Amino acid sequence: MPLAIITGGATGIGAAAVRKYASEGYDVALLDIEKEASLALCNEAHSGSVTFYETDVRSRKAVQSAVSKAADQFGAPTVLFSNAGIQRLSSLFDLKAEDIDAIIDINLKGTLYVVAAVAPHMRDAGEGSIVLMASDQVFAGKPGSIAYGASKGGVAQLAKSLSVELSPLGIRVNAICPATVKTPLTDKIFTDLGNKHYDGDAEAAWKAETDTIPLGRIASPEEIANIVYFLSSAEASFMTGALVPVDGGFTAQ
Numbered sequence: 400m401p402l403a404i405i406t407g408g409a410t411g412i413g414a415a416a417v418r419k420y421a422s423e424g425y426d427v428a429l430l431d432i433e434k435e436a437s438l439a440l441c442n443e444a445h446s447g448s449v450t451f452y453e454t455d456v457r458s459r460k461a462v463q464s465a466v467s468k469a470a471d472q473f474g475a476p477t478v479l480f481s482n483a484g485i486q487r488l489s490s491l492f493d494l495k496a497e498d499i500d501a502i503i504d505i506n507l508k509g510t511l512y513v514v515a516a517v518a519p520h521m522r523d524a525g526e527g528s529i530v531l532m533a534s535d536q537v538f539a540g541k542p543g544s545i546a547y548g549a550s551k552g553g554v555a556q557l558a559k560s561l562s563v564e565l566s567p568l569g570i571r572v573n574a575i576c577p578a579t580v581k582t583p584l585t586d587k588i589f590t591d592l593g594n595k596h597y598d599g600d601a602e603a604a605w606k607a608e609t610d611t612i613p614l615g616r617i618a619s620p621e622e623i624a625n626i627v628y629f630l631s632s633a634e635a636s637f638m639t640g641a642l643v644p645v646d647g648g649f650t651a652q
């Protein structure tokens with residue numbers, strides 16, 4: 400069975416991707432810091448297996464060790480979905496150094512560590528497909544999301560330069576750029592926004608967000624995982640270096 404490595408696969412979009420690949424017959428290596436939710440996914444019944452490697456993507460050493468363990472067990476990875484990420488909203492004037500560091504370390508440096516660990520296996524196998532998790536902030540500015548936007552802009556540039564460097568080796572690299580998706584990450588954000596701006600009414604905060612999306616609703620994690628799967632598949636064999644909006648029309652406005 401082919402191997403897909405997925406970071407940040409414990410919850411949200413990553414968990415939907417773990418289920419998608421495992422149900423399509425991939426063995427999935429799930430790299431995450433969140434143990435309980437990851438182990439629950441390992442116990443679900445799918446045609447492919449799910450194996451958890453407890454890994455903090457901030458540590459290049461930990462990432463390299465998890466990727467080599469997975470490759471020893473299952474062979475060279477065919478697919479990488481680098482998805483682990485965090486968001487911490489803050490106005491520029493309140494931005495804490497520790498939040499800048501955490502966002503850049505996980506979202507940007509973590510992505511590069513994972514790609515650098517996986518790509519040699521794909522190079523030796525002569526094939527592979529990498530999908531990087533970016534954001535609609537590749538194309539649009541958002542207040543209160545300065546460091547996050549910069550981290551995702553960096554991820555988009557990684558997809559471009561990596562695609563050019565890795566194309567001759569048979570490795571494609573694309574980035575997916577979703578608008579708001581209903582996940583544990585956004586549940587926390589919209590609870591906070593509800594408390595801050597809507598008298599504790601998180602639903603009102605969600606409604607205001609929904610009103611910014613031309614399709615008039617928030618994406619499900621599965622709607623993003625399906626496009627990740629497509630981008631990594633042979634159906635997308637001539638796509639590389641693409642920044643793909645999956646945003647209900649948000650950045651078309």
Ligand SMILES: NC(=O)c1ccc[n+]([C@@H]2O[C@H](COP(=O)([O-])OP(=O)(O)OC[C@H]3O[C@@H](n4cnc5c(N)ncnc54)[C@H](O)[C@@H]3O)[C@@H](O)[C@H]2O)c1
Pocket residue numbers: 406407408409410411412413430431432433454455456457482483484485486505532533534535576577578579580581582583584585
């Ligand atoms: N939800 C959205 O609206 C949205 C929109 C655009 C992009 N994204 C991006 O999608 C990705 C997944 O987000 P989500 O919304 O599913 O959130 P989520 O919080 O449900 O998932 C993030 C996952 O990353 C893991 N993670 C966090 N820090 C880690 C670390 N240091 N090492 C390894 N794993 C770590 C978490 O444990 C979790 O499983 C993120 O990169 C996020 O920026 C989300």
